[in-house]
Amino acid sequence: MKGAEAVIQSLLAEGVDTIFGYPGGAIMPVYDSLFDFTDQIHHVLVRHEQGAVHAAQGYARTSGRVGVCLATSGPGATNLITGLADAMIDSTPVVCITGQVASHLLGTDAFQETDVVGVSMPVSKWNIQVTRAKDIPAAMAKAFYIAKSGRPGPVLIDITKDAQFGDLEYTYTHCTQLRSYNPCPAPAQHAIKKAAELINNAKKPFLLVGQGIILSGAENELKELVEKSGIPFAWTLMGLSAMPTDHPLNMGMLGMHGNYAPNIKTNECDVLIAVGMRFDDRVTGDVNRYARQAKIIHIEIDQAEVNKNIAADVPVIGDAREVLEDLLPLVNENNHEEWIGEFLALRAIEEEKVSQEELFPEKEGLTMPEIIRRVSEKTKGEAILVTDVGQHQMAASRYFGFNKTRSNVTSGGLGTMGFALPASLGAKLGVPDREVVAVIGDGGFQMNMQELATIRQTHAAVKIVILNNNFLGMVRQWQQLFFDRRYSFTEMENPDFVKLGEAFHIPSARVSERGDVDAAISKMLESEGPYLLEVMVEKEDNVFPMVPTGAAVSEIRLS
């Protein structure tokens, strides 16, 4: 067997049925082999390799499987880097396979030669260059194992062209362990006991839900735990949808543009239980004034996250589901009505001062939150929300309702504009039976809008909502608040998005009047294939609440 076919056979052995890619010189042998397997592998031809990797991320995030992409050497490979960095910081299992110049040309600055192993090192969980055909199956097996085990992440396999052409005796053995890699350490039972003691004695406990809940499949255990102990919880941006939005113990979103109550209460609780999250600076604000009064229990699979940003009183290293399973019987039944009442009082303030006018505006212009509310109501919490980065992302994260887990796909840690359009395509292909709504700003949309062609070609029924304020809204907001309203290069003269959508043969419409919004959204959701809806929103609205940079979370501003 040729190395190129071994790549495809390895993908099949790993159960891969969908890949995202773009052909080119150094990966042509693999593409040639792929042509014989089109009945078993659905290859999605993207229009830019960045689109491939974001689509693979979207696929991984909704389906829970490994996202796979294929690219050629040089520019093909370097175009993957942003997506690798995104997947790295958001713990998304992705395997990228890149072609490389023939091994005798390595280091000669050959045509389309880039040291992609070197370039991708800081943004990959693991990577390898393969120069011999016989090494391909083992490298592929290791790549998949590392990508999906423990704290997931992106890996890259760079395969020289001569290795693709070379012969090997193909056998495939799944990688199930590596001596130097313990992806999922056994949680220490004494730490779990100590955590339970703290929880049982707490008067004002507060639980933070990170993406670790979703990645470990701990949604049920989490639900049982909070319901048994009566502990209110809030989620990080990446933890969204781990529980139903309308759960009575859900206090909303943490962080810079999160909700009022959970940010304030972080600095008033007596025990803070953080599960599967990493205390990003967007969550903590000033770390020196973050939950100093509380005992902190940090449940986390990645040892390197413990004490990295916030010191834990009781660190519990392990898989979230396993830890919560062990913790559950040790936790007493309880309720914290009075404490929860304090959250609800703050929520009422936020509703009165911020949400009411945003969701049910009396002013003329359309707001982002009212559009999100309409889409959310009409999809009844059943849809997958894909967001880009900026004001629309925060509005959507605050106001979209979820009933099911794995329903929020966004670029959290890296904040990659241009993420949402390709990610929504991958999200839809990952779970074809579910409705996928991509909410994107006018700026981010234009960063990867070429993927409309891929959406059209795959007929993926993605519903694209562009919230157009003709501004890079979040940057403009910061310019307004912190740079004396000096709107340095944030205003955009945009193309006609409707004509653009139509040019890609995607039904498209624009709405700018409140009275037309409902019908426009309904028409979009009722359409069979992909659909693009441009909504003209207020040019200079701001997202509040907000924890300004350097402030403590409890200094969150409502205006």
Add this chain to the structure above:
Amino acid sequence: MKTHKYTVAVFTENFIGLLTRITLIFTRRHVNIESITVSESEVRGVHRYTLVVKTTEDVVQRIVQQIEKQVEALKAFYYREEEIIHQEIALYKVSTKFLDGQHNLEKLIRDNHARMLSLDSEYLVIEKTGHKHETQALLEELQPFGVLEFVRSGRVSVAKRMKELSEYLDEMETELQARVEAGKNQ
């Protein structure tokens, strides 16, 4: 927080590219690596890195955690100066003009516990092992006579604690196998 000199010892599988992954962990945090030495260890197939850095304890702690997170890294430690026995080697290439009879070579070598490695018609090579300040002192002593070349190796060190690497590896192996058998290493 106060900065100190720390010696970081890393034990790894032999894997191409790992050196870059490890150094990136330092440079990304703007920590300069003062010296680095890579060699085999007492356990067959296991390589050891010895790195010297000047930084704060919380930074070196996080660096070590990040190193251990690398797939091919087996174990990493950091030590303060008093927790290790360490050594460096220096070579000094000096012109034979030095042997003009006015300099007491024997005394210099004796006083510095150095030795002469090679003598050529034009140059001689002196070797000295010791801590950095010792090899540095000899350099300064030789400099007035013209040092043609000078090189100092990175630090090599062993820990004073008696627990052996193989014990750590056994513990890791036992824990990993228990996880594998429980089907929980995914």
